[in-house]
Amino acid sequence: MNQPANDAPIGIFDSGLGGLSVLREIRALLPHESLLYIADSKYAPYGEKPERFVEARTLQVCRWLADQGCKALVIACNTATVHAVQTLRETLPLPIIGVEPGLKPAAAASRSKVVGVLATANTLKGAKFARLLASLDGESRFLCTAGIGLVDAIERGDVGSAAVRASLAGFLQPMLDAGADTLVLGCTHYPFLTDTLVEMIGGRMALIDTGAAVARQLARRLAEHGIAAAPGAAPFTRYATTKEASHLQDMVAALLHVDAQAETIVIEPAPPLDAAAHVLR
Template structure:
C-alpha cells in the first residue's frame, strides 16, 4: 500500500475531468493537481516550450514525493510523455493511448478526433489508432476555440452551444460513429457536443480509460492507497479564481485540503 498522492497536471482546468474520474473510480487516492493557467493555452505553443513547462511541473511533483504522474492534457502528452518517461524517477501516464484504446473498444471503424491545434498537428491520435488497428479510418479536427469556452466557465450556455456548432460543423456530415474528446477540457462540453452530432455518435472520454490505466498500474505495483477517502490539493500557476470556480462546478462536494496559487518560474 502507498498513500502518497498522485500528481495530475494540465495546461488549465480541463484536467479536472481526470481528477473527477480519479475521485469516482479511486476515492481512496490523494491527488495533487496543478493547472498551468499561467501558461495557458498549450495548444498553440511549440513542443519545446510545452516540454519546458511540463518538466517544471514534473520536477515539483518529484520533490513533493508523488507516487505517479498523470499528464491530464492531450497536448502535453503528445509533446512531452516520451521525454518524461526517460527523465523522471516515477511512472508517467498520459491520456492518448488510453483514449485510443477506449475508442477502438466501442467497435467503431470510423473514428473522429477533436483536439487542440498542437495535438491534431502532431498526429498522435491517428498514429496510435492506426497502430492498434491499421484498418480504422480517422477524421481529425482542430477545435482550439472550445478550450477557452471551458476555461472561461461558459459550459451549459447558449454561447457554448453556438461555439460547438461552429467548431464541429465539418464533422456533421462525416460517417463517424465514435468521437474522441481529445482535450481534457472537452468532456465538460459533452451535452453540447452530443446535441450537435446526434445520439448515433459515441463520445469517448479518455479520462475514464486513463484512470483505469492508473488503477491497473497501482494494483500491479501494490501501490493502491488503503485510505477510505483521499484528499485533494489543487494549485494554479495563474488565476486562482478560475480554478476555484472549476472545482465548485465540476467537483461538487469535494473540498480541497489546499487550493492556492503556485509559482514555478
C-alpha cells in the same frame, strides 16, 4: 529514490482545468487515494504553444510535483503527453501515466467506420498522434478537427453558450455529413462539453472519453509498484494553480460541484516560448 509511502499523493497535471475531468474519474475509482492537482493556467492553453515550450514547461511542473512527494504522476493533458511524456519517463523515477485520444476504442465502437476526432491543434500535429493514427490504418476513417477556442471557453467556465454551440456546430456538421457515428473527445477539457454535445447531436454520435481508462491504468500501475493506498485511508485532495486560486476554486465548484480551497504556487522561471527542450534536462 526511496520507495514512496502508500499514502503519498498522486500528482495530476494539466495546462489548465481540463484535467479536472480525469481527476473526477480517478476519485470515483480510487476513493482512498490522495490527489494533488496542478493547473499551469498562467501558461494555458498549451494546444497552440510551440512543442519545445510544452516539453520544457511540462518537465518543470512535473519536477515540482515530484518534489511535493507524489508517488505517481498523471499527465492529464493530451498536448503535454504528446510532446513530453517520453522525456518525463526518462527523467523522473515515478510511474507516469499519460493520456491520448481514444482512437482505438472509437474504431471498435463505430458501425459506420467513420470517426470524428476533436482535439487541440498541437495534439493533432504531434508525432505521437501520427503514430497512433497510422497504427489504426484501415480500421476506420478518422476525420480530425482542431477545436479552436474551446479550451479558452471552458477555462472561463463557458460550456454551453450560443458562441460555444456555434463553434461546435461548425466542427461537427462536416463529420456528421461524412457519416461519422462516433466522436473522440481528444482533449481533457472537452468532457465538460458532454451535456451540450448530447443536446446538439443526440444519438447520432457516440462520445469517446478516455478519463475512465486513465484511472484504470493508474490503478494497475499503483498495484504493480505496491504503492496503492490502503482501504480506510484518510485521503485529501489539494488543488493548486499558477494563476488565480479563486478562479480554480470557482471552476472546481462549477465543473465538479465540489467546495474546495485552492492555492497559487510559483514555478518559475518558465522557459521562453522558443526554448529548446533540453535546457531543463
